[in-house]
Amino acid sequence: MLHTDNDTRWMRRALTLAQQGWGCVQPNPMVGAVLLDARGQCVGEGYHAVYGGPHAEVMATEQVKAQAKHLAPQGVAGGTLYVTLEPCSHYGKTPPCAARVASLGLARVVIAVQDPNPKVAGQGIARLQAAGVEVTVGVLADEATALNRPFLVAMAEQRPYVTLKQAATLNGHSAPHAWQPGDELGSAGAWFTSPHAKAYAHRLRQSHQAILTTAATVLADNPQLTVRLAVPPENARTPVRVVLDRHATLWDANRQAPLVGVRVFETASEDTWWVVSASALAARPTLHDWYQPGLTIVPLPDNDNSAVSSWGATMQALFSHGITSVLVECGGTLAAALLAKPAVDEWHWITAPHWSTSPQGVPALALPTTTVPTSPWPTPVWAGFSTIETQSLPDALVWVALR
Numbered sequence: 020m021l022h023t024d025n026d027t028r029w030m031r032r033a034l035t036l037a038q039q040g041w042g043c044v045q046p047n048p049m050v051g052a053v054l055l056d057a058r059g060q061c062v063g064e065g066y067h068a069v070y071g072g073p074h075a076e077v078m079a080t081e082q083v084k085a086q087a088k089h090l091a092p093q094g095v096a097g098g099t100l101y102v103t104l105e106p107c108s109h110y111g112k113t114p115p116c117a118a119r120v121a122s123l124g125l126a127r128v129v130i131a132v133q134d135p136n137p138k139v140a141g142q143g144i145a146r147l148q149a150a151g152v153e154v155t156v157g158v159l160a161d162e163a164t165a166l167n168r169p170f171l172v173a174m175a176e177q178r179p180y181v182t183l184k185q186a187a188t189l190n191g192h193s194a195p196h197a198w199q200p201g202d203e204l205g206s207a208g209a210w211f212t213s214p215h216a217k218a219y220a221h222r223l224r225q226s227h228q229a230i231l232t233t234a235a236t237v238l239a240d241n242p243q244l245t246v247r248l249a250v251p252p253e254n255a256r257t258p259v260r261v262v263l264d265r266h267a268t269l270w271d272a273n274r275q276a277p278l279v280g281v282r283v284f285e286t287a288s289e290d291t292w293w294v295v296s297a298s299a300l301a302a303r304p305t306l307h308d309w310y311q312p313g314l315t316i317v318p319l320p321d322n323d324n325s326a327v328s329s330w331g332a333t334m335q336a337l338f339s340h341g342i343t344s345v346l347v348e349c350g351g352t353l354a355a356a357l358l359a360k361p362a363v364d365e366w367h368w369i370t371a372p373h374w375s376t377s378p379q380g381v382p383a384l385a386l387p388t389t390t391v392p393t394s395p396w397p398t399p400v401w402a403g404f405s406t407i408e409t410q411s412l413p414d415a416l417v418w419v420a421l422r
């Protein structure tokens with residue numbers, strides 16, 4: 020059956036509800052649901068509010084009890100459920116929603132998008148149809164896909180969704196000078212964007228499951244990589260911080276301990292994963308057996324010695340640990356390598372209204388000059404992205420590109 024204007028209206032309401040789970044449900048998707056009785060009256064609404072908590076469909080049916088006196092005489096039997104994602108059909112943190120929905124005696128279930136999670140992938144729909152429920156799929160599908168892009172890509176491709184965030188001056192510099200061995204830890208970092216841009220960056224952190232950086236950036240900037248400007252503040256939850264350090268450069272061989280002063284290692288209340296190659300670990304038994312609360316050492320297979328090809332193995336290691344979305348905060352070398360691969364699903368480029376006058380300014384993208392074509396115009400770095408949007412902040416301009 021084709022969908023109606025009424026379907027669009029109720030699905031829009033379900034999508035609005037779903038958004039209330041923003042920043043609180045990862046690695047789960049944001050989901051909203053609206054339940055109508057046989058007379059078409061809304062008798063229940065719900066959304067997935069917290070990871071591990073009840074799903075949207077359950078929240079909507081729970082609300083029905085509170086609405087009991089307004090219900091049609093037959094309860095919700097013959098009614099319609101609007102839900103932004105296919106009801107799950109497997110036991111996860113909660114029992115399968117499809118079985119519960121199927122037991123309600125509804126006439127119809129309207130779904131925005133099918134769940135590509137291989138544990139669901141149409142089985143929730145089949146469960147409902149087997150119970151005699153008419154199922155309509157695809158109402159406001161584009162909006163529902165945009166809402167849960169990281170989840171849908173991660174489930175369909177069985178790898179983490181990758182967002183790259185960079186901040187640069189108007190002339191494309193990401194730091195005033197490069198860090199050199201012997202320099203003080205963190206001495207090459209410079210915060211040149213301002214409060215609104217900082218809040219934007221922290222919102223990006225809040226909506227991902229992991230924040231990934233490199234040993235090179237840790238040495239240069241010594242960032243904390245925590246969420247300190249959460250919206251709302253009570254939802255502050257710092258994602259896992261992942262440090263790529265194939266050669267264990269953040270290990271002090273003299274002390275037989277991590278370098279003193281590395282913030283991502285010293286803020287033990289937040290989880291940090293230190294990704295080191297298996298051969299570097301084998302050569303450093305003390306590091307291999309290092310124990311520190313909050314710090315996990317993740318060995319990276321040495322199948323290939325190149326940093327570029329280690330990316331796939333790193334992503335698989337993170338995915339196997341349940342990480343489905345990664346925000347990359349790195350320098351120009353890794354950023355350019357990931358864009359060239361291409362391994363970036365979403366790219367946020369924050370331009371600060373400053374012109375760097377430093378002759379040693381570090382380009383935010385270390386693009387190899389050999390790939391620059393003979394044309395006098397620069398390589399179109401946006402090539403390969405389907406959507407490009409801009410957002411104006413009071414103190415910066417953000418370019419957002421989606422693959």
Ligand SMILES: NC(=O)c1ccc[n+]([C@@H]2O[C@H](COP(=O)([O-])OP(=O)(O)OC[C@H]3O[C@@H](n4cnc5c(N)ncnc54)[C@H](OP(=O)(O)O)[C@@H]3O)[C@@H](O)[C@H]2O)c1
Pocket residue numbers: 184185186187192193194196197198207208209232233234235236239240263264265266326327328329330348349350351352353354356357381383385
């Ligand atoms: N403004 C900003 O947004 C921002 C953010 C972060 C950093 N920064 C600045 O960026 C500078 C550091 O940049 P950087 O270019 O030296 O370092 P980077 O891009 O942060 O890291 C480069 C290193 O990453 C490792 N790597 C791991 N996987 C890789 C892969 N698949 N492809 C390529 N490299 C991979 C390589 O080290 P191995 O060969 O050892 O694996 C490589 O040398 C600092 O000055 C810092 O201040 C700016």
